[in-house]
Amino acid sequence: MTGVTAATPPPGSSGPSGFPGFPAVPDSADAVLDGLDPEQRAVATTLHGPVCVLAGAGTGKTRAITHRIAYGVRAGVFQPSTVLAVTFTHRAAGEMRGRLRGLGAGGVQARTFHSAALRQLQYFWPRAVGGEVPRLLDRKVKLVSEAAGRSRISLNGHELRDVTSEIEWAKVTQTTPDDYPAAIAKAGRDAPRDPAQTSRIYATYEQLKQDRGAIDFEDVLLLTVGILQDRPDIAETVRRQYQHFVVDEYQDVSPLQQRLLELWLGDRESLCVVGDASQTIYSFTGATPDHLLNFRARHPEATVVKLVRDYRSSPQVVQLANGLLDQAKGRAAESRLQLISQRPAGPEPEFREHQDEPAEAAATARRIQQLMAPVEQGGGGVPASEIAVLYRANSQSESYEAALAEAGVPYQLKGAERFFERAEIRQAALALRGAARAGSGNDRALAGAEGLAAEVGAVLATTGWTPEPPAGSGAARDRWESLAALVRLAEDLGRARPGADLAAFVAELDERANAQHAPTVEGVTLTSLHTAKGLEWDAVFLVGLTDGMLPITHAKTPEQVEEERRLLYVGVTRAREHLTLSWSLARAPGGRASRRPSRFLEGLR
Template identity: 40%
Template sequence: MAAADDPTGPRAGADAHSRPLFDGSGFGDEDASAADAEALLVGLNNEQRTAVTTDGLPLAIHAGAGSGKTRVLTHRIAWRTLTGRDDPRRVLALTFTRKAASELRTRLRRLGMRDQVAAGTFHAVALAQLRTWWHETDQREPDLLDRKMGIIGPLIPRDKRSTAALDVVAEIEWAKARRIRPEAYAALAEEAGRTPPFPTPTVARIYADYEEAKDQRNLVDFDDLLGRCRHALATDKRFAAAQRWRFRHLYVDEFQDVNPLQFDLLAGWLDGRGDLCAVGDPDQAIYGWNGADADHLVRFATHFPGATVLELRQNYRSTPQVLRAATGVLLGRDPMVANRDRGPDPVLEGHADEHAEAKAIAGRARTVRGPNGRWRDQAVLVRTNAQTEPLVDAFRAAGIPIRTRAGSGLLDRSDVKVQLTQLGRTDQALSKLVGDLRATTTREPDNAPTGPIDGPEPKGDGGHDAGSGDTGRAAAFAELSRLADEYLALEPSGSGKAFVAWVKAQARSVADDPTDAVEVATFHAAKGLEWPTVHVAGLEQGFVPIAHAKGSDAQDEERRLLYVALTRAEDRLFCTWADQRTFGQRTANRRPSPWLADLQTAIAGLERPVGRSEGARRAREMADRTRRATLPDHPVVTALREFRSAAAKAANVPPYVVFSDATLGDLIDRWPTEAEGLLAVHGIGPTKADRHGVGILAVLAAHDRPEAADPPANDSPSMARTASKTPTTSTGDSPLHDRLRAWRTERARVADVPPYRVFNNTTLDALAEARPTDVDGLLAVPGIGHRKVEDFGAELLALLADG
């Protein structure tokens, strides 16, 4: 896994310096110079430089995916501090996750700002301020409820709890985010098109009973923190003045995710002042279902008259191919400007069922990694958690380490629980306890408590769980120490007990895991992350878009969610779906996502020339091939299109799922005459060859080959993989060739597959010519990857040694 670090401009920009750009000694430092401020702007493009230096306030920055959002935000804070515009002790940066706050603080420290700037989530900042208020007004401090289910569960009929409880919790959280009281819930939920598990009056009653139960027990939940802090600001002028004096310069990250309750609290902190910088991307607004309202960003100038609104349109993360394909799912949206060299086209691929899909993804992950790659450079993304099970099983079966977003949280560790329990029993100032906490970070594991506190330790993923062993323990306690530093920045006099409550108000899963493993995550969980290779699985109707997304707003949000998933890829993007999927005991036929057509159209229209001499030459060759392959007046093209339409109708899928126009053109170019030759055609793999091969070959056999269709050139390195699979009849007649063919025939018979599914003739010829003597040599042969080495390597090496 990799956090999206917003690389921009020259990679060796100001953010990458090994030493701070300035000493950050504080507001008004007489040694701060114009040269220091100018150094902060090195490596920024014109858009970013304007966003960092503009004096226009309030300010909204629309920062597209991979545009350098966090870099611009941190450089703006540092630049305004260095130039005397902001006092760093009066800056508050608001984020939506503790991890984002930690990253922001880390980047500011790299810029020399040390620990002066306070950064935290809305909930964490609200809790810190409320603790001050409760103490100053001699109020009894309520306990923080970190699980609503303990109260809501008993309010739901027993026979419905397992299926409806979480949905009721989600409805209550949506209502509170929208500042909707129980008595108003029924009417407003129906108006919004909500689909709760019970009639809206029933949910409203459960909601009211939940609120009453909390009051009786002196409990508050996370959402209450925001509302109560806003109430304190509105009713206690002295408290409000103190908080507004302390935090005068406000910055908000991911502003498209702000909900009305958070926006109301933000207004309370501002109190009409315009010192606000909001950064976000309307195209990544994916939390409307949970109460977020991107209107706060889209109509920023309406909410804040006189505001300045800027855009960052340069993308530095993804290749042009990934970026244009992803933008294809956002109807009518112009793509961002890609600043990377071209890469491989995204691949769309269907499979028989979810198990075949998962097995294929695992095999591809192994191939992409190669002998020297890293597993953590890849991720598999799905729409729902329920889709992860076959993927986890397939990766385990293949011996590939994986990690999922669930079960690896800091607060799930028994040793961390012991430490938090000890801290939670004392009112002593945390600042006096930090030394012991840091000592625990470096203590030998054998000296740490190992017994569970409130139940067994969650089990890992079959030996591949994240953060296991000594390394995981050290990382977890280092994370806990960093949490303490961040809390003290917000509440210097806070106690150990207060710190524990604050930690619970943060994310429940905060450990940063360095394990080398493929990440399996949902689209939502992947937001803010990036990987060189991304496999997007389960692109089927019912998942993408999700079945319960009704209405244009929900559908638009589902499109944005898919866009978020696709733009996590830096270099390679693979998109898959299954024709069948099992739900419990029922197997259902599936249809590809209707949005695959938009994705396919975007891929087919990719602009390949990139302006570099060699790259442009190769791109022109590929474009020329495409033009030559487009023969709309030739009878064979018409026949192939008729075959495609009939196959699509029979399978109840769009025609492009059978094969695209680009594949049709390659069929004409290559004119295969046997099943093995089909595998050399771009867009046809073993599955499609099995399904449609006989029909395709019959169409080709019934027509004359067009004279204009020249065979594709094989001299371009960029076409090496395709060229290596060009169908040929092996010319080898040596005894080794005969033994290899006989071995392949026997292997195919045992596996009950066609011989070309073992190895094609090109691979056999390459084996006979290269005669590798070890595994590395086998892997160098075109058509042989790690899976085939595992299956056949020992036999092949023995056979070649005898040759």
């Protein structure tokens, strides 16, 4: 960061201690507090009673809570072995352990909910139940598939993943198979298939697991909860071991995880939670910000500390992020934090309107080239690894993969396969290639774009594609979007080359795929807004910001629309300095300019 040496990281710095260029282990408890801002220091020094840290994006929340644990250990208030810090990913837990070691607080347990529960389950199972601990399923999809077969319900691969996700949601919300149909109706959840069928598959899946002595990841939490509820002696043993708790990303806690936390705590209140309701973007998995929002109601004597000094983003980016939340509605919006940037001024965020999607992708690639060019050549001098293109749906990646490849800009995909390497695209390409070799037998009464697109659609129908999208937002919808992108590509080719047939279309696909088969290199990141959570870059491009994509079409209730707004907020707050928000009026060149910019941009431009 400007004006700060590597040896003295700023209060919001996220670099791990113990690496070259970072400070040595502090020599005293007071030295642990050096470099913290007043609010971070308040978190670190409030060691007793319930503590709720409301931490905005980029405000150094991990720094605050790791320094709190380290200060408590170094001051003799906490014994390292009695502290359990819980977060949501193994990466975050590993980073927390590394920081704690660097602060002289090795020995503190930093784990995910699942790994902490699994250790307890394995330890107490012989005493609580007897015999061997049931086998943990690596993946539940195979057993769900068998359960569907026994229920005489046919599922393709994507439908299978969607039903599996529904079972996971049911279990983390503590919903039984019989209660599932009523529960999704009450939650306003858009079921990917008939709830009664999912309920049957869920019940059969649970029976198969029981018959085979197996458990899944959700069972790890459920069984640990069951043992702690039914065996007060075991619950007391756990409470003697762990006396102080810290929970990161508390807005993402599910009802089942909250129940486990309550059992760990018992009647004690040595709990520190940290979160930001404005970054709740995983409610479809069962996460809810209610536990964070209701913390003061459950703990009236709690100390609440707000972290609002943003060390990540420029004042211009922060102003846009604040403006976006100013329009928000609902409970999460009532607790929104007004961030205050601590960084030097940067460029104003750019809003770019384009005629069509290819033009948007090409313009994005050109702007990235400018940012990557050396400063002495008039560029921005931004490394490719410090640039990201973020989109709502993985199906949007193909245009940007192609545009960056055409511009010679290296890129990497996070959280998704490259477009032409996705299973459904490979399957579609095989079907199209076979149809082209055989001759379609279709005289194509419709010429040009409509005819070629209809022909491609007919071939894709043999792989299970339909002109209308499936309900919900799961794997089946992702697969549909990918195949729909092929139909749109056929429309584009038919419009540009009216005589194009299936063989020409297959050749076009091969050419596009080959152009993107360069070796994977360190480059510009392409990823979805969901996957970008927890990451940051110098320059961020938020693309495809049209109504229907953000908020996405299947966000129907006010709560679902507000979660889409929070998703955009997460995207905006990933940027340190350069931020571009763009959209296109039409899908393809020459198409009808019927799209509207995302409603979330109103009043911000």
